[in-house]
Amino acid sequence: MTLSHRLKRLKFRAWHRGTKEADLLIGGFYDKYSASWSEEEADWFEALLDIDDVLIMAWTMGTEAAPEHIDGPMMKRMQQLDYVPIAR
Numbered sequence: 001m002t003l004s005h006r007l008k009r010l011k012f013r014a015w016h017r018g019t020k021e022a023d024l025l026i027g028g029f030y031d032k033y034s035a036s037w038s039e040e041e042a043d044w045f046e047a048l049l050d051i052d053d054v055l056i057m058a059w060t061m062g063t064e065a066a067p068e069h070i071d072g073p074m075m076k077r078m079q080q081l082d083y084v085p086i087a088r
Contacts, residue, residue, distance in 0.1 A: 011031075018053065022057065028084050
């Protein structure tokens with residue numbers, strides 16, 4: 001499967017998490033950064049999508065530490081939260 005095809009599948013999974021909050025957090029991250037991802041970064045994101053949303057949100061907001069296999073540059077970028085739209 002090509003990276004382009006994989007990314008389309010990952011986009012669907014990122015935006016269909018089950019709660020609006022998780023959709024905005026994970027889907028928003030996908031939308032902002034996925035165009036520049038390598039195969040390895042897509043692998044990381046795909047592995048992330050297999051994890052429960054509550055844990056992803058806790059790691060992203062810093063209320064829990066991310067495990068070693070998830071922590072790294074991609075998680076640091078995700079923790080910036082500058083990709084989540086804020087309604088005013």
